[in-house]
Amino acid sequence: MNVDIWSDIACPWCFIGKRRFEKALAEFPHKDQVTVTWHSFQLDPSLPEHYDGTELEYLSQRKGLQPARVEQMFGHVAQVAAREGLAYDFGKVVVANSFAGHELIHLAKAVDAAGAGTGAGPKNTADGVKEALLSAHFEKGQDIGSREVLVEVGVAAGLAEADITEALDAGTYRDAVHADIREAQSLGIQGVPFFVLDNKYGVSGAQPTELFAQALDTAWRESNPLVMVGSEELNGEACGPEGC
Template identity: 50%
Template sequence: MKIDIWSDIACPWCYIGLTRFERALASFEHRDGVEVTLHSFQLDPSLPDAYDGTETQYLAQRKGMPEATVRQMFGQVAQAAASEGLTMDFDSLAVANSRRAHRLLHAAASVSPAIAWELKRSLFKAHFTDGESISDADVLVRLATGVGLDEGVARAALEDEALDAEVAGDIDAARSMGISGVPFFVLHEKYGISGAQPFEVFTQAIAQVWDEAHPKPAFETLTIPGLKQDATGPACGPEGCD
């Protein structure tokens, strides 16, 4: 079964949502049969590599909201993150364009999906917890090599036009499907789940779609005189015969 996930590193609900999803998948008995692909999305492609201001100032200006309202919103998000064991420090967060980081994620995915997942976690933590810039080349290369990506591959990926085209392709694909917010999860190329849903929702959705993709054989009932519908006849099995 395939699961495709669109998200942005600069999205706090993506950090929370992917954490909940990953926990749900880890508890699924058929997890080894699930293929997960990470896709890029940018909430604000127009951001400079480094924004001269705080996250509160940036969102207040972009959304036209009072800073007090933005800080209240951050408090609610940080509380939801804490329930998943995540720390979000919006006061120290470095507002930056995520495009380079997305190129790096595509480079990591071409090497190993597992490395891409590890890098995604590292990028989220660097951005929301450690106050590091996700557009800074040295930071990105350090995070990439920390999860096993070759340093030369990582540094070359940051400005790679082919990788940038892949990022653009992900964003275009999201737009064509009507995805306007992230995180967004597509299960078995058929079902969409929007937002950082509770762990239980992801657990039930994964199991339900798996069962649909792997239906158990169904047998029609015969109507024959003398055939009891509520019982079986003598038979043999692994433990012996009746």
């Protein structure tokens, strides 16, 4: 079963949604038969490579939100994140364009696919890069638009520094990022995170773990219906509510 997830690195609810989905998947009986694929989405593609201001200033000035409202929002999201084991620090967030980070994730996806093709077994390089970038942005106050940070994250996840530099310099995965964004538009996705299970069921937002568990179970049952074998003529004995 396939699960496709659209999310942005600069999205606090995307990290929370990732955690909640992971908890549901960890308890799913058929988790080893689920393939998770990350897709790119940008909440603000017009953001410059580096924004000379704080997260509060960015949301206040560019989004037109009142500073007091932004502070309240930060507090609420941080509390929710903490319940999922995430240590958000909005005071340290470095506002930066996430496009290069999405390119790095696509490089990791390509490496994973190449590894699977060699029979080396499934890899989770892309998930490791996604996780590290989200943590770098919301927990560590690192600049996800910085080449130095991107290289550090990629190498720690198992990518070769030369491959990272080459891909980012050449823009090897720019088209792949844009393709993800166009697909999101074609699906009517306007906010993230957004989860698509087996191309049939859509789950919008960082829903509770219980809802993700229900969605996984529903999608699995529909894709793998129970097939009854046997007939009345074979007189297969069985027990029921009234006895055996």
